[in-house]
Each structure stands twice: as structure tokens, then as C-alpha cells.
Amino acid sequence: xxxxxxGGGLVQAGGSLRLSCAASGSTFSINTMAWYRQAPGxxxxxxxxxTSGGGSxxxxxxxxxRFTISRDNxxxxxxxxxNSLKPEDTAVYYCNTYGGEAAWGQGTQVTVSS
Numbered sequence: 001x002x003x004x005x006x007g008g009g010l011v012q013a014g015g016s017l018r019l020s021c022a023a024s025g026s027t028f029s030i031n032t033m034a035w036y037r038q039a040p041g042x043x044x045x046x047x048x049x050x051t052s053g054g055g056s057x058x059x060x061x062x063x064x065x066r067f068t069i070s071r072d073n074x075x076x077x078x079x080x081x082x083n084s085l086k087p088e089d090t091a092v093y094y095c096n097t098y099g100g101e102a103a104w105g106q107g108t109q110v111t112v113s114s
Contacts, residue, residue: 001025001102003095008108015085019108021078021095029073032098035080037091038107048080049098063089085112 007019019035034049048059048069057069068081078095092107 001028001031001097003102003105005093005095005105005108008093008110010111010113011085013085013087013112013114015112016081016083017085017110019080019082019093019095019110021080021105023076023078023095025076028076033071033078034096034098034100035069035078036094036096036100037089037110038094039088039091042091044094047093050078082110085110087112087114 002024004022005019007017009017011017030052032049032051035047036044037047038044046060047063048067050057050069050071054071059067066084071078090110090112092109094104094107096102096104
């Protein structure tokens with residue numbers, strides 16, 4: 001699976017962004033996929049995950065109730081809808097399999113101003 005993230009940008013606190021992850025390869029639809037993020041000076045952390053069919057999702061406590069993960073297997077796409085953004089959400093966001101087994105993409109920068 002090869003992955004390309006997009007949709008990041010600069011937004012004020014309380015605003016929204018929708019991130020997209022375009023995947024190539026025939027195995028996307030059978031993988032549990034996830035979003036991760038890495039803030040400056042911090043380790044990469046897991047944010048949300050979705051099962052292969054999209055029937056189950058899980059979220060880190062820090063984003064629960066604000067972020068929504070979804071996927072469209074017909075398009076080999078995954079999304080992260082981010083609402084009520086906070087300055088602490090500022091990070092580079094990445095998509096990958098739940099175990100981080102694919103090569104990491106370049107990520108997409110999300111900056112939330114206070």
C-alpha cells in the first residue's frame with residue numbers, strides 16, 4: 001500500500017478540516033487503517049482507526065467526539081473529519097495501516113491557531 005495524505009492547512013481554534021488519504025495497491029480494502037499525527041518535538045501518536053469494512057472505529061481519548069474517521073474502499077480513500085479543532089491538534093497527520101506497516105507518506109500539516 002502506498003499512501004498520500006492531503007487536506008491540511010491553517011485554521012483557527014474551533015474550526016474544521018477534512019483530511020484525505022489516497023491509497024494505491026490492491027490490499028487497501030482488507031486492511032484496518034488508521035490516522036496518526038506527530039507534533040513538533042513529540043513522537044508520532046495514533047489518532048483513530050477503522051476496520052477494513054468500515055463497521056468499527058476507535059479514537060484516541062484526545063480526539064474522541066471531535067474527529068470522525070471514514071473510508072471508501074471503492075475509491076481506495078480514507079478520511080478524517082476534524083471538528084472543534086484545538087491548538088494542541090497542530091501536527092503533521094499521516095495515514096497508514098493500523099500497525100504502521102506501510103511506507104509512511106509525506107503527511108499533511110495541520111496548524112490550529114488560538
